[in-house]
């Protein structure tokens with residue numbers, strides 16, 4: 001079994017720091033108009049340079065996504081950014097197409113290349129092709145099952161392989177979809193999907209416009225346009241046995257709270273698997289923990305059988321039992337108080353938990369104190385308040401409460 005890498009999305013510097021705190025082995029980030037995510041999930045070069053330094057100090061790798069399907073006009077930006085990325089010391093660049101590969105090899109030949117899942121690599125010969133072009137790692141198509149992944153790992157053992165193990169899924173082939181572009185003029189292929197596949201649809205027959213067919217799942221039909229979210233936490237031994245190197249979590253657009261929970265949960269599971277080997281069992285508390293972040297119900301996706309790909313349920317909207325209420329900004333070890341940056345809302349007396357990397361503890365919120373030292377009854381998004389805590393809280397730790 002190869003050593004695994006837990007690879008976490010970091011949409012900005014705060015999320016990168018969250019991933020470091022909760023146990024990522026590596027993070028992936030977007031930069032300057034070249035990644036397949038909207039601007040809100042991309043970092044400036046200055047932030048990325050700071051993030052790379054902090055990550056490397058903890059022996060964590062940073063991969064930069066430049067996986068846009070570059071048009072001619074994008075190449076100018078790519079030529080500017082690739083040498084900058086190499087200079088700040090990112091550990092690899094993720095690309096999707098041969099034009100960017102050629103540019104990388106001429107501008108930063110020393111920088112390892114990872115091939116994005118957007119390239120839809122689905123078979124052994126395709127992996128050999130990309131290996132021969134100098135690609136170091138392939139993020140395999142999400143549509144492969146674990147048996148196919150294992151066959152590729154066995155046939156091309158010199159290639160690093162990465163697969164998604166958690167996060168949102170597309171009904172289209174790895175995001176190659178125009179639904180959002182048609183409905184909202186926001187293109188998924190430019191990283192700006194508004195996720196209209198999650199909406200409810202009616203199918204109208206032209207001669208019976210008042211008798212719509214609701215697209216949903218019953219014994220014969222499925223809720224065609226939507227998908228549950230991927231979750232493979234129960235199958236980590238099978239995944240590692242397949243020969244995969246890197247286990248990737250989806251979600252550069254998602255919150256720091258999501259990053260905290262998925263990183264901590266998969267870290268605990270992978271560490272337990274390393275320690276316990278064949279005695280390892282997935283704990284129900286890890287599955288429970290993953291239900292505390294926003295999800296649409298979980299599925300094993302394509303991992304075991306193709307006939308499970310549309311396993312969806314029209315009753316399921318977004319499920320989330322808990323929501324973030326703050327992030328620790330500072331800890332005063334003399335006063336034994338945490339300074340909290342409030343997210344959403346927090347009221348005195350709310351039942352709040354602090355997520356530490358190895359523990360979850362209840363917080364006394366009977367008295368909220370503002371930055372002028374005055375007690376307050378409630379705090380709103382972006383307010384800063386003090387809360388007492390006897391033991392030291394790490395900066396960046398996340399607080400949450402049950403959704404009211």
Ligand code: SF4
Pocket residue numbers: 169170171172175176177178179180188193194195196197198
């Ligand atoms: S609309 Fe849905 S299927 Fe299409 S790219 Fe967006 S998330 Fe994927």
